[in-house]
Amino acid sequence: MSGNGTPLLEIKNVSKFFGSVIAIQDVSAFVRAGEVTCLLGDNGAGKSTLIKVLAGVHKPTEGEYFFDGEKREFSSPREALDHGIATVYQDLAMIPLMAVWRNFFLGAEPTKGWGPFQRYDVDFAKETAISELGKMGIELRDPDQTVGTLSGGERQSVAIARAVYFGAKVLILDEPTAALGVKQAGVVLKYILQARNRGIGVIFITHNPHHAYPVADHFVILRRGTVYGDFTKEELPLEQLVQMMAGGADLEVLQHELEMASREGEEGAEALAETAEAISSELEELGEG
């Protein structure tokens, strides 16, 4: 999939300041159609600000934004969305007390009728939401079920299904796996690959290199508001990625501590080994998907 096509979305030397605070500085990144670009960074690296710039929430203080080869300046997320740049936020941009189908179409409601008699096409919205979610493997018993009753993985899948349904060309995912268990994270990673295979350019923001590595074609590593490194998958083995993320020295200390902890109990070590095996086999599976 990874080719040399022109980037679908690209930012060049982008900075964003809030008063005296430099949130991000001189950040460049891009994504091509049918590729996954992973933005990696620890807490405070400037990921959230960068997402908001990409999504059209913030205008960059400096730098340029290109979409489909043209220079753009989006004044609202709606405008970005109209161009096919869909963002799935960490908080999922969903209203917990609202029915799933209403959430699915929030901000882009299908209507029928004309003029003052224009109304929400409720039947279409319900049917479409249910069938689109069905494709993602979520069965809704009650179309009026509120989003608050869904699990974290289900909510994430609803959000991705929504973006894909609305014809996203670029899908920006803000830490989609952060709050999920191993299995549910695996499900979400699979949807990312599905979206990629459909030719969507995916920007996947995470602080977890183990989630990033199996799906990404390309990594941009952020640290303290600037780009620390920009690599293709071939250039960068997982171990090195992990090390870059955390900063080598910090990680060595952590590794040492973990080794000490696992030595304390034979059982603990076994459990750790099992988990590690489970994860690696799942990741392989995902890589193939």
Next chain:
Amino acid sequence: MTTDTAPATAPAPPSDERVRKVGAISRLLSRPEVGAIAGTALIWVFFAIVAWDNNFASWVTTAAIFNRAAPLGILAIAVSLLMIGGEFDLSIGSIVGFAGMTIMVLVFPTEGGGFGWALWPAILVALIFALAIGLFNGWLVKVTKLPSFIITLGTLFVFRGLTIALTRLITNRTQLGGADEVSGFALADRLFAAQIKVFGASFRISILWWIALTALATWILLRTKQGSWIFGSGGDANSARNQGVPVDRTKIALFMTTAFAGFLVAMIQVVQFTGADTLRGRQQEFFAIIAVVIGGTLLTGGYGSAIGAFFGALIFAMVQQGIIITGVDGDWFQVFVGGILIVAVIFNNFVRAKAAQR
């Protein structure tokens, strides 16, 4: 494509089982207006028994309750939309006073200090003023990002004060009468103050306005995209904004809606009482909020219904009328209403917790 592999289906069955447990009753209870409808029935039965000898269960009393409920109900419908949208409007009572006085000052004879206009142009100007106040409220909330509770608490006093001060400055009075002598009154009387006899009891036409507004508001909430925007703006303004909902425009429109309701009530009362008082509409902002909360709308926004607000206003008027005809000292009314408010909020929280569990 590969949705049916083990990791995808494994976590699904338990959540499906949880969903299946939903009974018909808890699904019914999840509608916000259910508590208010049940409360209406309960309180009616209570007064029907307690005040049987005072003819509570009669057409005449029913008409009195509905006539009393209509103006409050009109305000409450608009306030319910605003509160579902996550905002408050404490200035609505002052808008009633301001709009009513605007009409009367404009139509009052020039020898009395007024402008001597015909009724309909004066009504149009009052409408424009009211909408401007609503726009001002909404704009101020948007620009300052302060809670609307504070902003409209301020405009409550500003516009009540302006009503009293300007009226006294222009006409040297605080009450203006004689609207029935102004040209255009006959039509206005037919539209806004007519009485309809049903089984010997007189129902005011304002009840029809109230019902029509309830129907319109319910349709907007449940069957238009703007309705979804209202729920979204109140449920989580940030999320809604991220999804592309025009949150600020929606909220400003809602402030203008409550201002319009204030104008409508002012006009109805000018025609019905053939005049205006600088104090008209006082405390209605609180009564409207109480009616809306009794109707099952959350104070925090994002959840509620106009039908609930309809029954909330009805409960309010029923208690008022019940206390009057049983001959209990009217001072006790406030005790009753305050008590009902607290019970309603506790009940609503309970129902919502139930609904969220399913």
